[in-house]
Amino acid sequence: MHYFTFAEKDTTLYQASSSLNAGLDEILEIKKDVSDTGASVNVSRILIKFDLSFISSSIGSSLIPAPSKTARWGSRYYLNLYDAHSRNLAVSQSLYAHPISGSWTMGEGHTYDNPISIEGASWIYRHGKTNGKLWLNTVSSSGGQWYSGSGFQESFGFNHKTSDMRMEVTDIVKNWLSGSIPNEGFMIKRSGSIANANTGSDEGNTDRFGNLAFFSSDTHTKYPPTLEVVWDDSKWSTGSLSALSRTNLEDTVFYMKGLREEYKEKSKTRFRVVGRERFPDKTYSTTPSNLTAKYLPSGSSYYSIVDAETEDVIVPFGSGSKLSCDSTGNYFNLWMNGYQPERYYTLRFRVVSGSGTVDETDQYFDEGFTFKVSL
Numbered sequence: 143m144h145y146f147t148f149a150e151k152d153t154t155l156y157q158a159s160s161s162l163n164a165g166l167d168e169i170l171e172i173k174k175d176v177s178d179t180g181a182s183v184n185v186s187r188i189l190i191k192f193d194l195s196f197i198s199s200s201i202g203s204s205l206i207p208a209p210s211k212t213a214r215w216g217s218r219y220y221l222n223l224y225d226a227h228s229r230n231l232a233v234s235q236s237l238y239a240h241p242i243s244g245s246w247t248m249g250e251g252h253t254y255d256n257p258i259s260i261e262g263a264s265w266i267y268r269h270g271k272t273n274g275k276l277w278l279n280t281v282s283s284s285g286g287q288w289y290s291g292s293g294f295q296e297s298f299g300f301n302h303k304t305s306d307m308r309m310e311v312t313d314i315v316k317n318w319l320s321g322s323i324p325n326e327g328f329m330i331k332r333s334g335s336i337a338n339a340n341t342g343s344d345e346g347n348t349d350r351f352g353n354l355a356f357f358s359s360d361t362h363t364k365y366p367p368t369l370e371v372v373w374d375d376s377k378w379s380t381g382s383l384s385a386l387s388r389t390n391l392e393d394t395v396f397y398m399k400g401l402r403e404e405y406k407e408k409s410k411t412r413f414r415v416v417g418r419e420r421f422p423d424k425t426y427s428t429t430p431s432n433l434t435a436k437y438l439p440s441g442s443s444y445y446s447i448v449d450a451e452t453e454d455v456i457v458p459f460g461s462g463s464k465l466s467c468d469s470t471g472n473y474f475n476l477w478m479n480g481y482q483p484e485r486y487y488t489l490r491f492r493v494v495s496g497s498g499t500v501d502e503t504d505q506y507f508d509e510g511f512t513f514k515v516s517l
Contacts, residue, residue: 143375144447144457145206146222146368146480149359150193151248151327155265155286157338158184163262163270165249168361169226172237172332172354180348185338187286188356189246189263190221191327192369198319207373209316217373219315221296221328223307223356224365230352233302235344237354238333240288240295241314242326244268244277283337288329293317300354307356308370315369364449364482372462378440381469386436390419391495396507398489399471404514407483415445415465415472415491435471442494445474450486450512459492481515488512 153165158175173186200206201217210216221239247269249262260271266284268275277287288294294317298309311328318325334345341347357365386394399414417438443465447457457463465472481487489511496502 143371143373143475143477144462144480145197145371145477147192147194147196147371149367149369150191152188152190152359152367153248153263154253155187155189155263156184156253157186157265157285159253159258160265160281160284161258161260161267161271162253163249163251163259163264164253165247165251165259165262166360167252168358170223170330170356170358170367172330174332174345174351174353176348176350183338183346183348185285185332185334185345188330189242189286189327190330190359190367191242191325194315194318194325197371201319206371209312209319211310211312215374217312217371218310219312220370220372221307221309221311221330222368222370223309223330224367225304225306226355226357226361226365228304228352228354228356230350231300231302231304231354232349232351234299235332235351236297236299237307237309237330238295238297239309239311239314240290240329240331241317241323242329243287243289243323245326247273278336285337286329286331287336289323311369364452364485372460374461374464375466375475376441376464377466377468379469380437380467383467383469383471384436386417386419386438388495388501390436391417391439391493391503391505394419394493394505394507396491396509398511401511401513404516405478407478407481407515407517409478411476411478412473413445413476413489414470415474417443417472417493437467438465438472438493439495440467442497443472444492446490446492447476448488448490450488453488456481456487465491478515483515483517486512486514 154171170188171186175184207215207217246263251259262270293313296311298307317323332344334343338345359366394417397416444459444463446459491507494504
């Protein structure tokens with residue numbers, strides 16, 4: 143299962159304009175501006191927070207397994223930020239996520255406001271200049287405040303090209319859900335210290351890394367930030383069903399039973415999937431062979447969900463998208479509240495048979511199965 147939740151609030155902190163609030167900007171930025179002489183370096187950092195109450199209650203009721211990077215049946219967490227025309231990127235660099243220490247206010251400012259908005263989080267202030275509460279005790283120690291060390295840092299690498307970011311943040315979310323630290327959101331930044339004072343770090347040195355840009359929660363596109371939860375929810379109990387043979391799988395036809403054109407945003411739906419041989423063997427029976435359900439390979443049959451317009455992959459083939467089986471046939475479940483309403487999605491399938499052997503087959507099926515999520 144892949145469940146997505148959208149950001150509760152986000153903003154960018156700009157060192158060069160230390161009181162500026164950019165809470166309503168459509169773009170989140172990781173900037174680094176270096177003067178021609180190298181005497182001046184100014185950076186920016188991203189703050190972003192997700193409401194974890196539904197996830198927490200779902201773990202409590204065993205709908206979602208507890209977070210774990212190692213347990214087979216644990217849930218894993220990914221922070222997704224979508225590229226908004228990053229530019230001039232260095233050959234190789236990394237971003238880091240830390241849990242924010244202390245509360246902050248998103249604010250309603252824009253970088254282009256004139257005069258600038260000073261109400262809300264900025265490089266110096268947690269809640270705005272009028273409130274006057276600093277991130278730390280002095281103005282010189284600014285740029286946010288975060289936890290660091292084992293369990294409080296995750297990273298993602300970029301290589302000389304623009305890219306969406308899918309950073310695993312399981313350990314940080316685990317600390318929030320356990321109550322060991324309060325959930326105040328993520329600080330996203332290059333390596334560096336409070337106030338950008340460490341000249342040995344990516345933020346503090348004079349190396350030019352380019353500017354990374356991502357869509358914010360205030361974007362008018364379909365690319366707002368998401369926190370993705372992934373876990374293996376597959377179940378396998380075939381009852382009296384027969385398996386599709388290796389020969390059958392070499393020429394399999396896929397179809398879906400009861401697929402509707404539209405599903406409500408808050409619904410939870412079970413999709414039925416049928417794979418059958420294209421040319422069933424002739425037998426004497428009261429039931430036509432092409433109506434007899436058989437099951438696909440256990441643990442190596444997957445679904446994927448793709449945006450029907452852009453073909454962006456929303457749910458990839460993997461451990462969180464295995465097909466299940468019961469006495470009726472193969473199926474998988476979806477929680478629609480993790481998908482954007484008024485958009486169309488396409489279902490694709492993958493079947494691996496004889497994995498790790500000379501007879502292995504790895505087949506992909508795109509039969510145009512499409513549905514809409516509606517309000």
